[in-house]
């Protein structure tokens with residue numbers, strides 16, 4: 538691991554900090570650099586994890602601010618009020634299926650929002666040039682389009698060929714960031730990362746959705762033939778890559794972050810099924826909580842896999858060549874994919890168990906779910922665990938009604 542001893546503390550603004558990767562980044566950064574200040578800005582859309590606010594509420598290095606990257610005045614207040622020297626932009630609309638249904642929010646946040654954030658940060662940077670260090674924009678490998686199985690993976694020089702409204706809006710945000718570097722000399726970097734997995738991902742996404750459906754005994758849908766290939770990287774390894782870029786990356790550069798770990802969706806779903814079977818085998822108590830899961834009665838979870846119609850314009854393969862990150866910044870994903878995936882599955886199982894304990898008191902819980910197991914399953918019923926998980930993501934009332942304007946050093950800002 539790179540030695541950062543003797544480094545000067547930083548003052549970060551992290552946008553979209555309550556989202557999946559933002560949440561992992563907060564944990565990573567506050568743990569690794571306790572001397573830094575981290576101001577988390579998030580609009581708290583359906584994709585946010587409100588529980589993260591409580592998780593760090595006692596940490597004096599953490600400030601939460603509910604707000605939008607398009608709110609110029611608010612962003613100015615944060616930059617000035619906290620003397621921010623580093624901005625990491627995770628804020629985005631990021632769910633491809635939603636962009637296919639309606640792309641308005643994607644254009645608004647990913648294009649207009651990033652433009653607004655860049656404009657505000659550039660103004661702040663141009664006033665105190667020596668102070669501001671870096672604007673880092675988080676992007677995706679999806680901007681490069683789709684590969685054939687025989688193609689080499691994407692490099693930083695691959696042409697942009699976005700295929701979904703989501704990836705097109707991310708491509709536009711990358712171009713805007715690049716234009717600020719070339720036109721104004723603004724010290725920005727961009728990273729294009731492969732598929733992330735890990736804790737705090739939204740239950741609509743492949744891994745948490747598969748876990749929750751299996752636990753509830755529901756069919757697990759696989760788009761088309763399931764042979765779409767993605768390169769999977771743990772969110773914490775992504776954060777390590779961002780850390781390296783912030784400390785050693787060159788302003789104006791783009792870096793591809795990936796792990797050369799290409800898997801088909803079908804392979805991933807199969808591995809999740811096997812992890813679930815393993816978790817139940819090592820903890821027989823889980824059968825009482827999730828009686829409808831095949832593993833609860835000694836059957837294989839794989840029996841719930843079901844192929845459904847493919848998503849329109851579904852990209853076939855993404856693969857990331859990370860050699861620039863490896864050669865220039867010493868990037869190296871840390872652990873075996875299989876272990877990280879099973880740990881992640883275990884995290885979602887433990888979380889579902891915890892959520893269920895809150896929703897159904899312990900005495901009632903076993904009886905209710907046990908009797909449900911004896912009923913034939915209704916075709917239309919949506920996964921109860923998915924519904925519980927979704928409802929937990931609603932922003933708490935107290936945060937919704939506040940506008941937490943940050944002023945450095947005031948304890949009430951550190952929610």
Ligand SMILES: NC(=O)c1ccc[n+]([C@@H]2O[C@H](COP(=O)([O-])OP(=O)(O)OC[C@H]3O[C@@H](n4cnc5c(N)ncnc54)[C@H](O)[C@@H]3O)[C@@H](O)[C@H]2O)c1
Pocket residue numbers: 552553554555556557558559578579580581582583584585586604605606607626627628629630631632646650675676677678707729730731732733734739
């Ligand atoms: N998840 C992946 O596998 C993956 C892979 C590569 C790149 N990325 C990129 O990483 C970034 C973060 O992805 P994620 O999976 O954590 O996304 P996410 O959807 O889980 O989180 C996005 C966060 O941004 C917030 N947000 C949305 N609009 C906002 C606005 N206008 N102002 C302020 N906050 C706003 C949301 O409330 C949410 O908390 C995105 O830019 C995405 O394109 C994600």
